[in-house]
Amino acid sequence: MSKTNPSLVPSGRSLSLLGKANLQQYVVYLGFLAIFLFFAIVLRDSGFLTVRNLSNIVLQTAPVTIMAIGLVFVLSAGEIDLSIGSIVAVSALAGAVAMNGYGITAGIAAGLCAGLLIGLVNGVLVAYVRLPSFLVTLATMGLFAGVARSLTDLRSIPVTNSAFTGFFGSGTLLGIPSLVWWTVGAICIGHIVYRHTRFGAHVLATGDNNRAASVSGISVPRIRLTVLMMSGVLASLAGLLYAGRLQAAKYTLGETDLMTVIAAVIVGGTLLNGGKGSIIGALVGSLMMGMLNNGLILMGLSVSDQMIVRGLIILAAVAVSLREKSR
Amino acid sequence: MSRFLTLSAALAVSIFATQAFAAEGVTVGPHGEKPTPAASVTLTADEVQKIKDGNYTAALVWHEMSEYTNAVNRGAEAEFAALGITIVAETNASFDSARQQSDVETVLAKKPTIIVSLPVDPTTAAAVYDPARKAGVKLAFIDNSPAGYEHGKDYVTIVSDDLFQMGSKAADAMAASLGKKGKLGYIYHDADFYVTNQRDRAFRTTIETKYPDMKIVAEAGMADPARSEEIAQGLLIKHPDLDGIYVTWAEPALNVLAALKAAGNTSTRIVALDLNEPAALDMVKGGSFTALVADEAYNIGRTAARAAAGSLIGKKAEPFLVVDSLAVTKENVLAGWKTSLNKDAPESIVEALK
Amino acid sequence: MTVTDVSPVLKLTDIRKNFDAVTAIENFSLDIFPGEIVALVGDNGAGKSTLIKIISGVYAPSAGTITIEGETVTMASASMARAHGIEVVYQDLALADQQTVYMNMFLGREPVNRFGLLDRGKMISDTEKLVQELDVRIPSAHATIRDLSGGQRQGVAIARATHWASKLILLDEPTAALGVAETAKVEAIVQSLKTRNIGVLIISHSLDQVFKLSDRICVLRRGKQIGIRKTSETDKNEIVSMITGVN
Numbered sequence: 001m002s003k004t005n006p007s008l009v010p011s012g013r014s015l016s017l018l019g020k021a022n023l024q025q026y027v028v029y030l031g032f033l034a035i036f037l038f039f040a041i042v043l044r045d046s047g048f049l050t051v052r053n054l055s056n057i058v059l060q061t062a063p064v065t066i067m068a069i070g071l072v073f074v075l076s077a078g079e080i081d082l083s084i085g086s087i088v089a090v091s092a093l094a095g096a097v098a099m100n101g102y103g104i105t106a107g108i109a110a111g112l113c114a115g116l117l118i119g120l121v122n123g124v125l126v127a128y129v130r131l132p133s134f135l136v137t138l139a140t141m142g143l144f145a146g147v148a149r150s151l152t153d154l155r156s157i158p159v160t161n162s163a164f165t166g167f168f169g170s171g172t173l174l175g176i177p178s179l180v181w182w183t184v185g186a187i188c189i190g191h192i193v194y195r196h197t198r199f200g201a202h203v204l205a206t207g208d209n210n211r212a213a214s215v216s217g218i219s220v221p222r223i224r225l226t227v228l229m230m231s232g233v234l235a236s237l238a239g240l241l242y243a244g245r246l247q248a249a250k251y252t253l254g255e256t257d258l259m260t261v262i263a264a265v266i267v268g269g270t271l272l273n274g275g276k277g278s279i280i281g282a283l284v285g286s287l288m289m290g291m292l293n294n295g296l297i298l299m300g301l302s303v304s305d306q307m308i309v310r311g312l313i314i315l316a317a318v319a320v321s322l323r324e325k326s327r
Numbered sequence: 328m329s330r331f332l333t334l335s336a337a338l339a340v341s342i343f344a345t346q347a348f349a350a351e352g353v354t355v356g357p358h359g360e361k362p363t364p365a366a367s368v369t370l371t372a373d374e375v376q377k378i379k380d381g382n383y384t385a386a387l388v389w390h391e392m393s394e395y396t397n398a399v400n401r402g403a404e405a406e407f408a409a410l411g412i413t414i415v416a417e418t419n420a421s422f423d424s425a426r427q428q429s430d431v432e433t434v435l436a437k438k439p440t441i442i443v444s445l446p447v448d449p450t451t452a453a454a455v456y457d458p459a460r461k462a463g464v465k466l467a468f469i470d471n472s473p474a475g476y477e478h479g480k481d482y483v484t485i486v487s488d489d490l491f492q493m494g495s496k497a498a499d500a501m502a503a504s505l506g507k508k509g510k511l512g513y514i515y516h517d518a519d520f521y522v523t524n525q526r527d528r529a530f531r532t533t534i535e536t537k538y539p540d541m542k543i544v545a546e547a548g549m550a551d552p553a554r555s556e557e558i559a560q561g562l563l564i565k566h567p568d569l570d571g572i573y574v575t576w577a578e579p580a581l582n583v584l585a586a587l588k589a590a591g592n593t594s595t596r597i598v599a600l601d602l603n604e605p606a607a608l609d610m611v612k613g614g615s616f617t618a619l620v621a622d623e624a625y626n627i628g629r630t631a632a633r634a635a636a637g638s639l640i641g642k643k644a645e646p647f648l649v650v651d652s653l654a655v656t657k658e659n660v661l662a663g664w665k666t667s668l669n670k671d672a673p674e675s676i677v678e679a680l681k
Numbered sequence: 682m683t684v685t686d687v688s689p690v691l692k693l694t695d696i697r698k699n700f701d702a703v704t705a706i707e708n709f710s711l712d713i714f715p716g717e718i719v720a721l722v723g724d725n726g727a728g729k730s731t732l733i734k735i736i737s738g739v740y741a742p743s744a745g746t747i748t749i750e751g752e753t754v755t756m757a758s759a760s761m762a763r764a765h766g767i768e769v770v771y772q773d774l775a776l777a778d779q780q781t782v783y784m785n786m787f788l789g790r791e792p793v794n795r796f797g798l799l800d801r802g803k804m805i806s807d808t809e810k811l812v813q814e815l816d817v818r819i820p821s822a823h824a825t826i827r828d829l830s831g832g833q834r835q836g837v838a839i840a841r842a843t844h845w846a847s848k849l850i851l852l853d854e855p856t857a858a859l860g861v862a863e864t865a866k867v868e869a870i871v872q873s874l875k876t877r878n879i880g881v882l883i884i885s886h887s888l889d890q891v892f893k894l895s896d897r898i899c900v901l902r903r904g905k906q907i908g909i910r911k912t913s914e915t916d917k918n919e920i921v922s923m924i925t926g927v928n
Contacts, residue, residue, distance in 0.1 A: 046415075047436030056436070060429040156424075156450035196798040198791045201780075205788055208777035215775045216789030217760045242425045248451040256421045275779040297433045303392050303419040 028268050028281050031317050032288045039295035046298045053294065055177070059245075061290035062179040063088070063238035063254075067261045068268070068282040069190040070231035075265060076194075077227045078207035078274030079126060079133035083118060084235040084261060086144035088254025091115045091236030093148055096157040096249035104164050111240045112233055118144055119232020123225035133228070141258075148251040156250040159243050168244025182241060183283075186234070191279040203227060207274025264289050267317045288317070354491040354525060356647030357449070357471040360478075362489060363645035365623075365630040370410075370637055377640050379411035385632070386416040386434040388427065388444035395601075395624050396445070398668040399469060402628025403443050405669075410636045415439055424451040431459050438462075441635040443628070445469040452476075467635035469627060470522070478646040483638045486631040488622040489649040490522060493600055494529025498537065500618035500654040501571050501598045508540035509570030512562050512595075514555065514583065516575040517548025523575050526600055530573050545569065555579035559586035563595075571596040577603035577619060587615050602655060602664060604673045611657050611679045623650040625669035688751055689714050690848040690880040691736070691767070696745035698731055705731045709745070709906045711899055713849060713880035718871070720891040720912075721884045723901035724924055729884050732901070733851055736882070737769045738762030749848060766847030766879075772854045774838040778827040782819055783808040785826055786841050811840050815870050832863025839870055843877065850874065852883040856890065868894060888917050900924055 039048050047053050067084050074081045094114040099107025122140055126133045159165060171178040194200040205213040206223045214220050235254070243249040266272060267288060268281030292313060296306040354362045370378070385407050389396050400417070407414055415437040420427035424447045434442065435458055442464050446452035452473030456466060466482040476482050501511065513531065516523035534541050545566045547558045555574070563569065563586060572595060574580035580599035584606070587595055596617040599606060603619065610616035627650050634644035655663030661680070664672035671677075689712035698706040706728045713719050723729050734740040736747070738756035746753050749765050756762045759769075776785050783804040784791075792800040808822040817836030819829060826834060835855055842850045855871065856864040871894055874881050885891050891898060892912060900907040900923040907923045 047438065050436060053433070053436040056429075056432045060432065063425075156448050158450060192798070198793060198799065201784060201791055201799060202789070204780060205777045205784075208779045209775070211773070212775035212777050212785075212788065215759055215769070215771065217763060218789045245454075246425055246428055246451050247454040248424070248448075250424055250448060250451060252423050252447070253425055256423050256426060271779075275777065293429070294433050294436075297416050297418050297430065298436055300415050300417070300437075303389065303417050306417075306419075 027320050028284050028288070028317075031267070031320070032284050032291075035288060035291060035295070035313070039291065039298075043295060043298050048295060048298055053298075055180075057287065057290045057294050058183065059177055059179045060294075061286045062183045063241045064257055064260055064264060064289065065183050065283055065286040066186050066234050066238045066241065067231075067257065068264045068286050069186055069279055070227075070234035071261055071265045072190070072194065072268075072270050072277045072279055072282045073203055073227040074133075074231045075270050075272060076207045076274055076277040077203045077223055078210065079224055079227060080137060080272075081122065081133065081228060081231040081235075082137040082258060083122060083141040083144060084231060084238075085254040085256070085258045086141050086148060087115050087118050087232055087235035088239040088242060088257065089148035089249075089251050090118065090144050090151065091239035092243040092249035092253050093151045093157060093251065095236075095240050096159050096243055097152065099159065099161055099164060100157065104161050104167075107161070107164060108240065111243075112236050115232040115234070115236025115239070116229060117232075119229035120225075122232065123228035126228060127221035127224035133224075137228075145251075145255070152251070154251060156248050158248045160247070165244045165247050168240045169247065170245065179241060179245070182237075186237075187279060187283050194277070194279050199223075199226070204275055204277075207276075209275075260289050261286075263314050263318070267314065289314075354487075354489050354529075354649055356485055356487070357521065358646075360485070360647035362647050362649040365486065365626060365648045365650040368630055368634045368637065368644055368648060370633060370642075374637065374640055374642070375410060378636050381440075381639060383410075383412045383440040383636070383639055384415045384437065385412050385441035385443065385635070386418070386437065386439040387414060388418050388420070388430050388434060388442055390420050390427065390445045390447045391422050392419050394668070398624035398670065399445075399628035399631075401669055402625040402630075403632040404628070405625075406629040406632035407636070410632070412441065412632075412636060420447055422447055424448050424455060428455045431455055435459060435462060435464070439464060440639060441465045441467065441632075443467045443469070443631045443635060446471055446473060449474045465635045465638050467631040467638075469631060479643060484631070484634045484644040484646060484648055486627050486634070486648045486650070488522070488627070489652055490525035491529040492649075493620050493622060493652040494526040494531075495533040496652055496654045497526075497573060497598050497600060497618070497620045498530045498533035500620060500656065501534070501573060501596070502538050502541060504596050504598070504617040505541070505570050507538050510542055510544045510566070510568060512559075512566065512569045512572035513543045513546040514549055514558060514562070514572060514574045514579070515546065517550045527575055549575065549579055552579040552582070556582035556586050559583040560589070563587070563590050563592065567592075569595050571598065571617075573597075574599040577601045577606045580616070581605055584609060584615055602667055604675065607655070607660055607664075607672070607676050608679055611660055611676055613657070617656065619655045620652055621655055621663060621667040622652045623667055625667065626650040687714055689748075690750060691882075692746075692748035693736070694746045694748065696732075696735060696742045696747070698728075698735060698740060699743045704904055706735070706742075706904050709901075711906075711909065713882060715848075715878045715880055716875050717897070718875060718881040718883060718895045720895035720898045721882060721901065722886075722888070722891060722898060722920065722924060726903070727901040727924075728904040729901060730853075731904075733769065733853055733884065736762070736849075736851060737767060763845065766845075767849045767851065768842035768846035769851040770835075770838045770842045770853060770855060772857065774834055776826045776834060776838060779825060781823050781825055782812075782829075782837055783822040785837060786811070786822075786844060788841075790845065807844070808840075811844055812836070815840050815843065815873060817870065818866075830863065831859050832866050835859065835863070835867050836870060839867070839874075843874060846879055849880040849882065852881065854884055854886065857886070864890075888920060891920075892917065902926055 091111040091114040095107045095111025098110035122137055125131050125136045202218045202223055206220050210220050242253045264285035265282045268278055268285030270277030292310050416434040418430035420430055427447050442459050449471050453475050456473055460481055468485045470487050472482055472485050515527040545562050547562050549555050549558050574583050577599045580597055597615045598618045600620050602621045606616050630648055653663055661672050691713045693711045696709040721729055735742050738759045738761050786808045787804050792803050794800045805822045817840050819833050856867050895912050897911050899909045
């Protein structure tokens with residue numbers, strides 16, 4: 001079609017920009033591949049390439065990946081959600097307590113409702129009270145970290161329901177671990193919603209130019225509310241996965257995840273200030289974070305050195321992906 | 328002292344701790360174990376050679392990194408090096424059980440024969456260490472062990488401080504400094520923490536039973552270290568004539584020092600637990616601090632490593648091994664630093680002593 | 682085509698808008714006919730933007746009626762104005778810079794297939810067809826807005842309005858930020874809208890442009906309607922004196 005269209009003449013300038021745009025999309029994949037090859041060579045005798053180790057990476061990153069999906073939507077809409085770590089803890093604890101009292105269905109429902117409600121609180125404050133999401137979720141992060149601590153008086157709650165731990169943690173279906181199913185399912189649904197629905201398009205438009213979205217008939221407040229609620233529910237799902245895997249819920253669950261999730265999402269090509277992002281990129285970013293943790297431990301580095309090297313690699317990855325993105 | 332945060336989570340343990348106080352005078356393990364001196368773990372030259380010949384490997388799986396963990400870590404590293412055991416991985420869970428679980432899974436890829444670890448949380452620890460236990464890895468724990476694990480079968484031993492001894496030595500140091508008489512303030516940790524509770528009660532018990540001319544006339548519980556200055560101020564307003572104050576650990580003790588300074592009080596002595604550079608500096612400069620009681624953290628690491636290595640050649644270790652502690656004063660600060668952390672005292676303290 | 686035998690696409694009758702005690706617009710009446718370009722001119726603060734907001738549904742008038750093809754309507758929102766076939770090309774264009782041309786073209790009104798998923802094929806082919814008809818020279822329907830020049834962006838914004846407007850397009854200072862060549866290009870696009878049988882209301886500071894494009898000129902001064910002239914029957918001097926109130 002465009003071949004016969006004289007008005008669609010590409011200028012040289014636009015062509016080069018297009019080429020650049022394509023390259024930048026692949027930075028995360030190239031980075032992932034480079035790190036993978038590096039570890040595969042350096043750690044060839046240290047068990048890095050064993051199926052067991054590689055599947056560990058995927059299983060360990062499942063909750064971070066699930067949270068990352070929510071954050072891609074939130075960042076794309078021009079907002080941020082710092083409270084996801086606290087939602088993980090509150091949901092896991094609420095789920096564990098409800099399950100021990102009233103069974104598995106109640107447990108799952110309680111866990112997911114906790115995330116939904118916290119997301120609702122965040123969303124209403126951001127979308128309708130018009131407070132900045134950074135401050136709202138900074139506050140709810142602290143607030144619900146406190147709730148998680150007081151909920152069970154700092155106690156860990158054991159999760160003994162084997163249906164639950166199988167469903168969310170250590171079980172398998174058709175020989176494939178349940179955490180892999182959760183990851184694949186969430187990524188597929190997240191990707192389709194993000195790239196192929198009107199909602200996804202409206203999220204991007206809102207984060208890109210909320211005035212343009214608004215005059216185009218998109219309800220910007222509703223988009224903001226929805227993405228924060230999605231983020232809440234996905235973080236609570238991550239909390240249930242943690243509880244299933246650990247067979248216990250604890251207030252420290254998710255506490256250290258926020259920075260990992262943000263790094264995974266940004267490295268995966270989602271802009272911090274909205275309008276652009278990638279669900280698949282976030283998956284690769286999350287796996288990259290998990291692989292880094294894993295590989296640096298297997299290299300036998302001291303804990304301090306691991307932190308330094310990880311920080312430098314994330315810095316390099318972010319520098320490359322962001323530099324390519326800005327003109 | 329950040330290690331308390333770990334144990335703060337370990338409330339399951341505190342249930343045992345409460346029972347443990349019934350038997351005054353000794354430290355008991357998290358499951359009520361009787362303490363055995365760490366020095367009981369020995370290896371003969373033959374045994375060392377046998378271990379060396381085994382080409383074993385070890386992984387260190389920490390709950391977090393602090394000066395304390397560093398000292399334990401260095402101790403374990405030194406002992407493993409002496410036994411020809413290669414350390415293949417070292418991890419830090421930042422107090423996150425889920426992360427510790429991932430760390431254990433990850434280090435297993437290197438097939439270590441030994442894991443030395445401080446569990447973030449005993450309730451969740453079974454799920455964390457199960458893959459290692461099932462793989463037949465020798466597990467040696469610091470401070471506590473996973474709920475449901477059986478000594479000798481599932482793990483080698485638990486190594487910890489002699490908590491009662493620490494509190495008791497703090498009382499002795501206070502008595503030495505005040506000539507065995509005087510009025511005392513007592514600032515204890517007001518929370519259900521196994522480590523601090525045992526130490527605090529040991530101080531009180533020792534004062535009450537051993538020093539009849541010393542009296543605890545004022546006491547205050549501290550839940551949040553950040554508020555310890557206010558607590559100390561309150562104590563000093565009601566009792567301006569205190570001869571000495573016991574503080575549950577060094578960090579809040581610095582706030583007590585600030586309160587003393589603000590009140591222009593130079594006569595009241597402070598005794599606290601754990602080494603801390605600013606506190607030690609005040610002590611060597613002739614300030615309010617008179618003694619700091621420290622555990623042999625380095626020795627905890629050595630003992631855990633040695634016990635785990637011994638188990639590889641069939642040597643049984645006692646379930647609960649405790650290391651000694653020592654009262655560090657102006658006179659022995661350099662040697663004390665070395666004994667506790669196996670590290671030279673900070674430059675500032677060496678300078679101040681000149 | 683004579684103006685009298687066709688009914689106006691938009692008829693404003695005695696429109697008044699008060700903000701508290703201040704009257705921003707009074708007794709404004711204007712008919713716009715299909716295929717006609719009407720220019721709205723006036724100094725800053727004359728009430729042009731208030732009027733645009735009334736016609737685009739952002740403000741409800743305090744008094745007066747809006748009639749669209751013979752039917753009196755009340756418009757409480759921009760969406761309702763759009764539903765009545767009125768599109769606005771805002772001064773800031775209201776484009777999402779990091780999205781593609783085709784996504785902007787369908788912003789808020791994206792077509793979906795029977796699975797409820799975005800029908801990208803339709804969006805792309807409709808976009809290509811339209812930019813070709815309007816001769817908006819852009820590299821591709823897939824191009825990202827921020828990679829386009831100012832004139833190309835304006836072209837996309839006008840193309841979007843054209844695609845959706847069935848009655849009227851409001852153009853707010855369409856060439857204010859453009860260079861000479863790009864201005865000429867955009868003017869040509871506006872000119873071509875006359876063949877589409879919809880009304881165009883253009884706001885411009887450039888009298889040259891107004892005289893070049895419009896069929897009639899409506900002058901506002903301090904919220905009052907000074908008069909409407911046929912472009913062919915007036916000259917710049919008259920319009921300037923109407924705008925400034927100085928003879």
